[in-house]
Amino acid sequence: MKETIRFTLNGAPVTLETEINRKLLWVLRTDLEETGTKYGCGAGMCGSCTVVVDGIPVRSCIVNVDYVRGKAVTTIEGLATDGELHPLQREFFEHGAYQCGYCTPGMIMNAYGMLQENPTPSRTEIIEGMENNLCRCSAYKRIIEAIESAAGIGGGDHE
Amino acid sequence: MSDVYKMERREFVKILGGGIVVCVNLGSIAGLAACERRGFQRGYPDDINAYLHIAEDGEITLFSGKIEMGQGIMTSLTQMAAEDLGVGIESIQIVMGDTDRCPWDMGTFGSLTTRMFGPAVRAAAAKARLVLTDMAEERLGVDRQSLSVENGVVFVSGDRSRSVTFGELARGQAITHTVDEEAVQRSVQDFAVIGQSPLRLDGVEKVTGAAEYAGDIRLPGMLYARILRPPAHGATLTSVDTSAAESMAGVTVVNEDGIVAVLCVDPELAGRALRAVNAEYDEPNPTVDTESIYEHLVDVAPEPNVPDEEGDLGAGRAASERTFEETYYNAYVAHAPIEPHTAVAEVTDGKATVWSSTQAPFTQQQGVARALGFDPENVRVITPYVGGGFGGKVSGRQAVEAARLAQITGTPVQVAWTRAEEFFYDQFRPAATIKLTSGIDANGKLTLWDYQVYGAGARGSDVFYDVPNKSVRVFGEWGGAPEGLHPFAVGAWRAPAANSNRFAAEQQIEIMAYAAGIDPLEFRLSNTSDERMQATLRAAADRYGWQPRSTAARNGRGRGLACGIDAETYVALIADVTVDVASGSVKVDRVVCAQDMGIVVNPDGSRMQMEGCIAMGLGYVFSEELRFEGGKILDSDFASYKLATFSQMPQIDTVFVSNDALPPKGGGEPAIINMGAVVANAIFDATGARVYRLPMTPERVLEALSNV
Numbered sequence: 001m002k003e004t005i006r007f008t009l010n011g012a013p014v015t016l017e018t019e020i021n022r023k024l025l026w027v028l029r030t031d032l033e034e035t036g037t038k039y040g041c042g043a044g045m046c047g048s049c050t051v052v053v054d055g056i057p058v059r060s061c062i063v064n065v066d067y068v069r070g071k072a073v074t075t076i077e078g079l080a081t082d083g084e085l086h087p088l089q090r091e092f093f094e095h096g097a098y099q100c101g102y103c104t105p106g107m108i109m110n111a112y113g114m115l116q117e118n119p120t121p122s123r124t125e126i127i128e129g130m131e132n133n134l135c136r137c138s139a140y141k142r143i144i145e146a147i148e149s150a151a152g153i154g155g156g157d158h159e
Numbered sequence: 160m161s162d163v164y165k166m167e168r169r170e171f172v173k174i175l176g177g178g179i180v181v182c183v184n185l186g187s188i189a190g191l192a193a194c195e196r197r198g199f200q201r202g203y204p205d206d207i208n209a210y211l212h213i214a215e216d217g218e219i220t221l222f223s224g225k226i227e228m229g230q231g232i233m234t235s236l237t238q239m240a241a242e243d244l245g246v247g248i249e250s251i252q253i254v255m256g257d258t259d260r261c262p263w264d265m266g267t268f269g270s271l272t273t274r275m276f277g278p279a280v281r282a283a284a285a286k287a288r289l290v291l292t293d294m295a296e297e298r299l300g301v302d303r304q305s306l307s308v309e310n311g312v313v314f315v316s317g318d319r320s321r322s323v324t325f326g327e328l329a330r331g332q333a334i335t336h337t338v339d340e341e342a343v344q345r346s347v348q349d350f351a352v353i354g355q356s357p358l359r360l361d362g363v364e365k366v367t368g369a370a371e372y373a374g375d376i377r378l379p380g381m382l383y384a385r386i387l388r389p390p391a392h393g394a395t396l397t398s399v400d401t402s403a404a405e406s407m408a409g410v411t412v413v414n415e416d417g418i419v420a421v422l423c424v425d426p427e428l429a430g431r432a433l434r435a436v437n438a439e440y441d442e443p444n445p446t447v448d449t450e451s452i453y454e455h456l457v458d459v460a461p462e463p464n465v466p467d468e469e470g471d472l473g474a475g476r477a478a479s480e481r482t483f484e485e486t487y488y489n490a491y492v493a494h495a496p497i498e499p500h501t502a503v504a505e506v507t508d509g510k511a512t513v514w515s516s517t518q519a520p521f522t523q524q525q526g527v528a529r530a531l532g533f534d535p536e537n538v539r540v541i542t543p544y545v546g547g548g549f550g551g552k553v554s555g556r557q558a559v560e561a562a563r564l565a566q567i568t569g570t571p572v573q574v575a576w577t578r579a580e581e582f583f584y585d586q587f588r589p590a591a592t593i594k595l596t597s598g599i600d601a602n603g604k605l606t607l608w609d610y611q612v613y614g615a616g617a618r619g620s621d622v623f624y625d626v627p628n629k630s631v632r633v634f635g636e637w638g639g640a641p642e643g644l645h646p647f648a649v650g651a652w653r654a655p656a657a658n659s660n661r662f663a664a665e666q667q668i669e670i671m672a673y674a675a676g677i678d679p680l681e682f683r684l685s686n687t688s689d690e691r692m693q694a695t696l697r698a699a700a701d702r703y704g705w706q707p708r709s710t711a712a713r714n715g716r717g718r719g720l721a722c723g724i725d726a727e728t729y730v731a732l733i734a735d736v737t738v739d740v741a742s743g744s745v746k747v748d749r750v751v752c753a754q755d756m757g758i759v760v761n762p763d764g765s766r767m768q769m770e771g772c773i774a775m776g777l778g779y780v781f782s783e784e785l786r787f788e789g790g791k792i793l794d795s796d797f798a799s800y801k802l803a804t805f806s807q808m809p810q811i812d813t814v815f816v817s818n819d820a821l822p823p824k825g826g827g828e829p830a831i832i833n834m835g836a837v838v839a840n841a842i843f844d845a846t847g848a849r850v851y852r853l854p855m856t857p858e859r860v861l862e863a864l865s866n867v
Contacts, residue, residue, distance in 0.1 A: 026427050034713040035375035036368020038546075040497045041578040045797040047498050076368030093358060096767050100229030101365030102372060102498040102546030127805045134797065136497050136547045137229045139767065139775030140808045 007068040010078025021068035024058075025049045027065045028075060036076035036105045040134070047133030050106040050113075051075045057113030076105035079112065088112055088150045097138070097146035099137035107133050111147045120151055168585055178214040178329040181287040182262075183279040183338045210262060211240060217311065217326020219244065219251045221280065224264025224521060225272050226256035227361060227547035228552070229771075230827045231764040232272045232343070234359045238760055239277050242352040243344050245308035245609040246325070248360070255846065256520045256542025266519030268550055268651060270726035270825025272759055275539045277823055294328045344551020347758060347819045356763030361544065371543045373516040378571035381503065381796035383426035384410065384564050385433040387419035388580060392647040392790030394440040403435040412436075413567050417674025420564055422572060430577075447646055453488050453592045456614040460634035461641045466617050467631040475607030479598025482607065483670055487593040487663035488852040489615065489835070490784040491645075493794070494588075494652060494800060499581040500718025504561035505571040511538045515558040518548045523555035530559045538562075548564035549775075550651035579795040582627030585763040586650030587785055589637050591615035591659035595667050597626075603675035605686050612660060614644065619657025619832055620664070623724060624686045647791050653772070654725050654828035658779065658835060662853060665721035669843065678707035678792055679720050679840070691729045691755050691818070696722055698816045699731040699753035715740060716748075717845025721833035726825020728814070729755040732773075732833045734809070736841040740864055743857030745842060747777060747807070752830050753814040757821030769830040773811055776834030778803040784854050 004018045009032060016031060028034045028051070037060055038050030044059035051060045054066070054073040056088050079086035085093065098104040107130070114121065114129040121129065126147050135143065212220045221240045227233040233253055241248045254260050256267075264276075288308055296303050297315035299321055307316045314322035364370035391395065396419075401412045404421050410432045411422040421432035447455045476482060481830075502515040504527075511531055517523050520540040528535040545552060561574040576584065591614045598607035608622055608629035615637040622629050635644050637655050652658075672682035679702050684693055699705075699720070711717070715738055722731040735749040752769050759765050782801035786793040794800040835853050841850050848863035 022425075022427055026425065029424065030377075031376065034368075035371075035377070038372070038498070039374065039497075039575065041797055043578070043796055043798070046289065046497060058728060080367055085363070085366065092366045093362040096359060096362070096763060098229075098362070098365050099231070099767060100496070100498070101361065101544060102496070103371050104365050105368045108366065127808075130805045132804075133734040134497060134802050136495055136549070136775065136802060138771045138803055140774050140803075140805050141770050141811055143766070144805065144808070151453075 003064055005069050007070060008072045009029065010074055017067070018065060021043055021064050024051070024063045024065050024068060024073075025060040028060060034075055034077050038102055038105060040106070045132070045134075046103070047110055048103045048106040050109040050133065052113040052116070054111055055109045055113065059109070071095070072114070077141055079108065086113070087146070090149040091093045091146040092143070095142045095146040095149065097139055097142035099139050103133065103135045107135065107143055109152070115147070115151055120153060123148065171785070175212050175214065177292060177331075177333045178212055179287065179332050180210055180212050180335045181283045181290065181338065182210045182335060186283045189620040211244070211287050213287060213325050213329045215326065215330045215332070217324055217329065219246060219311070219325070221251055221253045222261045223253065223276070223280070224261045224715045225276060226267045226518060226520065226542045228267065228518065228548040230272070231359055231761065231767060232267075233361050234357065234659030235273060236277065236280055237360060237765055238352045238355070238357070239280045240284040242350060242679045243281045244288050246311040248312055248352060248357055253360075257539070258520050258524045259539045263521050266522060266553060267548070268518055270552065270728070270827045270829070273823045274727060274804045274825055277760070282338045282342065283678060285344045286336060286338045289342045290336050291325055291328050296596050298328065335707070352763070353758065353760050356761055359764070369616050372498055372546050373503060373514045373543055374498070374573065374575045376514040376543065376573070377502040378503065378505055381573055382422035382424060382568065383429045384420045384422045384561070384572050384574050385429040386560060386574065387433065387436055387438055388583060389440055390791065391442050394442045394790065395617045396438060397441050397552050398439045400437040404432040405435070407432050407435065408849050411568060412565060415567055416563070418560065418563060422564065422568060426575070443789065445791065448788045449490075449784070449786045452590050455719065456635070456644065458583040459643055460613050461644070463611070463632035463634045464617065464636070465630065465632055466620065467622055467629060468732070469626075470628030472607065472609050472628055473510065473631055475598060475609070478600060478606040478628070480601045481674060482596060482598040483667065483674070484596045485663075485667060485670065486851065487595065487666065489591040489659040489662055490853055491587045491590045491787070492652060492779050492802060493582055493585045493785055494549045494551025495581070495800070496547030496549060498550060498573075499576040499578060500557040500584070501550065501573070501575040502558040502561035503573045504558070504565040506562065509533065509537055510564070511562050513538070513558050513562055514540065514541045515541055515553055515555065516545045517542055517555055517558065518545065518550070518552045519555065522553065525557045526555045526559050527562045530563055549653045550655060553650065554586060554866065556584060578797070582795045582800065583792050586648040586657045588642065588652030589616070589645055589649040589653065590660070591656075593659060595661035595663050597667050597671060599671050599675055603677045603682060603685065610664070612656070612663075615659040616656030617724060618655055619660035619725060623689050623692055624668070624683075625688055646787060647792070653775070654832045657725050657828070657832040661832045662835035662839070665723070665833060666839050666849070669720070669840045670849070673709070673711060673727055675855040676709045678709050680705055681707060683720070683722065683768060692722060692724070695731045695753050695755045695816050697727040698794045698814050699733050699751050702812055702814045703733040703751040704754065705733065711844045713845070713847045715845055717843065718839040718846060719837045719842070721836035721840060723829070723832045725829040725832050726827075728824040728826065728829040730829040730833065732830070734837040734841045735846055736838060738842055738845045738860065740846060741862035743864065745781065745838070745855065745860060747809040747811040747838060749812070750837070751812045751814065753816055754829060755816035755818050756826055756829070757824045758819050759815055760823050762815065765815070765826045768826045769813045770811050771832035772828065773834065774803055774808060776858050777807050780834050780838050780853060781807070781854050782856065
């Protein structure tokens, strides 16, 4: 049955008439035409669909749209402001912390949520926080360094 | 050659709206012959393979049939063009993998882009610069020798006020040039763009979510399709009932030409509709499984190819003080790109357009044309960014499926495989059994190398050690495996066959080194006269801080060494590991990777590939193993099929062996080929236990420990 669902997406109010058990991922990608959030496994195991809901990273492929009623959803499209890259985006770019780029939105959003909870994580905490996001190109080393740089705690220079 | 592949040179200029076009025929570029006709592919056409356009407004565009799947060639190809054209990389646009706009290309694989296609790009750019300089000669009234080119401006050397821009020169022109002579390319000491590491051109799009992949293409009226899949390879459909799906509102059902699909505007509803389809299959009884495959490969092996043979094996045995007979095993693994195979197709007015996640757009153009009954020129394949390939995105099944469904339904269709479909229809890296008998004399010199590889293929089996008596027999190639050898499709997986072959060869070398009481580095150096290999080994050892040692440490921490040649690049790895002897779990603490890849076009991009190879390699080293019963694939998600993750990352040190005398060689694959052996050798050093089978799971490490 369709219901009215309201939430904010990247700061803008959204009102949808939709089935409430649809997955947030597909509502974002189809109804709302925000395709930066990616399908990778549909089971919450790879993290490429990660978005941030009220400051917490969630796997949008296993979360019903019902869950975000009245909440603030941030996707990769919402990080840059006025054409200015978010520090995480800038550090991912400058460290080359991506290759094919497909898992990158999920990586950045997971890190964004993680840094909201813990703005100065140790390397061990970064690894723990990112562990369940998969990158098949395996840019892991640079992703860790990019997150460290964004958090203002070093980050290496790849020689 | 078929006319299909030919486009009149004049046509280019017409389509592009004037200016100057420089075309390149790769056949004229030295070195290409080596990669022609790779079994399933035809060779390059004797027509145009790349072209560069300088528009009347000065805009420069490079057109290439190659695709960007993460390897960074969008940036490195642009660098190569910019170098010889005399412009900055920001002045060049690159159009990739579009069959209507780009010249034919066989596909993006084999670490071939930089070493085979790069020279064509450089030749086109050098020719363009020559053409423009000649035009400027007339315009500025001085001869060529007195002119300089910088940032797209030709000026009189020493007097920048007398200048003309590329755009001004191209204005009013509608001409094409073909590279017919070797236009002088910049030499290494003059490089301004090659050898630099500019930030990648695809970077901003990729960190902002703006980068478009095939699944991000959305067309008006587009339906998402889900397709009925068999439970096992080799199963045949005996009955199907789609009535329940048909009764669902908004669902279109297709049952035609062997394709049963449900389509609707909501991908989740399509999934539910597919679950409402009742189908029955006849499944063949499995004859082989995850454990029995290794004997099977030997039992049903086809006649071998013999890529390398010298001396006499009997004489080799006679000359050996000691011989070593070992068998090594490597599992089937999946490509598992995070972006599953995806395609969007639109078929209207006898023409098809397909956006596809593919490494081989021109192969897909042919496949789609055949499936639709169209001429290839009426099929356009566009390749957006590809979310990882690793050799797995070549077949184009999903593109054909999307195109057929679009043709049948008359609406645009997206086919995006689920993770389970991705695991099912992958063309897996083949399992391998490798039987290896080798020998050394009393001085630790190699005397015998009797090498037999079943199932994988030849790549990486080349013997760069000095062995007077050797034979390499290859029973079955991944690219042309006979029916019945593998229970499902296999294909090219990042450096195909080399991961299996180096796992065997480089362990065997260390087995002999320790048996001879010789330090493993010294053993290698003294058994190869290949100077590039010696330099590469020394570079790795220097960075690592190698101290000679001829016995295993056996204290839970160990180091390993392994080397090889891939895509004409020389690579040596040294790894440190810590082994938990109670659990059998192994942590790789550090990996040093040295590479001689000739001229390094983009050092940071090359490091990314080396790091990615090492990190991705940890997956097949420790956990990746596709389990199956006959044609039934037992792994269908990331819960049971484990890729490498953040917590496994070692410290990675990358080193380039300076070799600017050599044109650029491959970079996307070499560093992965030794990952199995370098870790196995380190485990041996740490424990005295040798692991002969990949992946080296804790159970297998424990089992090896129990044999010590």
